[in-house]
Amino acid sequence: MSSHTRWFGILCGLATALIWGVQSVVSRHAMLTGLSPADVTILRFVSASAVLIPWAATRIRPFPVGSLGWKRAWFMALLIGPLYSLILVGGAHFAPALHSSIISPGLIPVFTALLVFLVTGERAGRMRLAGLCTIVLGIAIFSRDALMATPSRPDAWIGDLLFVLIAAMWSVFGLLARRWGASSVEVTVASCVLALPLLGLVALALPVHMAQVPLAEVLLQALYQGVLVGVVALYLYARTVAMLGAAKATLFLPLVPVVTAACSALLLAEYPSPTEIAGMAVVIAGMVLAFRSPSAN
Template sequence: MLTSLIWGVQAVVSRQSVADGLTAADVTILRFAVASLLLLPLALRRMRPFPVGRLGWRRAAILTALAGAPYALVLVGGAAFAPALHASVIVPGLIPVMTVALAFAVLGERPGILRMIGLAFVLAGIAAFGSQALGGAALGASGAGERAWIGDLFFVANAVMWSVFGLLARRWGTDAIDVTIATCLLSLLVLPVFALTMPMRISEVVWSAIALQAVYQGALVGVGALFLYTKSVELLGAARATLFLPLNPVVTALAGAALLGEYPSLIEVAGMLLVIAGMSVALRAR
């Protein structure tokens, strides 16, 4: 539940970064620089060999590619095109769908009928968001509305990446703390590449905007949410862990309206309710 709340507000904070003039590379670098600084003392004591520990270099590199800096770059990049609510519906909505599909294909875990019904509702709700985004593009909507479908594709990619991450974390029997530390520290290796090859405007932005992203994305998302999610996978399994997410869209809808002035359309509200209902049904399934 804590992960759900953190992720729900993250969509709004990521969207705010766009309004404040920060780029996706700016936010990603802030996130992992701060998270790594916070985790470094623990890493020096715990991780042998440093910085991957018991994960080993290969597994740590794979998990970092899926849930580290590349994941964050895609997520914040999507926020430049689509409203915050799209991220908070599409990513957590598709994660359980993709996880169940992958768990069945790779691990042979068969979902029950009730869970399948719930996930069907989730897909219907996400389809409503997709139709809204494509409709806005077809009608030539101005601003983010015209390009929301681009952001939606980014968020679909995020869902796939996170689903594979959760499945591998469970299959390899990873430790939540080791994964959190390794993905943050290994992400530092690609940050110079982002800085040299992507647009950056951090020097032009006020300090309050930088501090917001550093604290929320770095401490709460980069350390807190990743640890909590990996721990839930460790305790509950990949499929059930992803179902504790129905609060995400509600939190984002309220925060987005209050802080960003982004109000969902009727189609988006209907899609959000379908996704919430679907995740709630799937959560009750065995």
């Protein structure tokens, strides 16, 4: 690997962590400005589809499901489509932005290891298991204020539970994508395009407020959630994996909560409590240990 390739891969990994880290802040900002989870979900999938469809229509056959097939593609769309977005953004209504980037990314490797063991019997190696246990301990410390409903975090426990559900859904998705040999591009295209007919149900069943919100806020959510998170970050992470390898690409993930914490303080004036700072440090340490360790003995 040339020095140029390595450094470009590092830049792609850093950019991915930056986009994912700021996403929690943007989602929380949407709730604070009067948008609803339905608004953000509709804007996310419409804008992502507007970018992806012209490109994918001539490259993915059959469109839009590709090698996934219709049944598997629909299952993916139901798993990580509008429902996933509604739960994720709904959590941002109750909990500060930092909670999303700590709880969900932290628990994804924990739930994934548990699912792999239940399905295949593969056990995590000792060092990885130590890292996963450290993550669980860190999240318990981090969520102490929310679980005790302290005055500074009265309803955050609701958001935290939703973020736990997000981690479980993403773990199931990751396991199925690996077993089915699905490419990230095909999964993204299929889930976005098949989400479009479901958005009508979202608009009918849940409140939509975007007509009462300034246009700038609507455009921010469409561009950030749909284009940057839904398309650009996917491309950048895929490039990171291609140039550095999957194992090294995961080492950028612990940067996500650091980015979120800094942006939450600067843009939302949301500051973590001492307990949350301690929990975040433990979670990040556990993530680094788990990602650097062999997956099995």
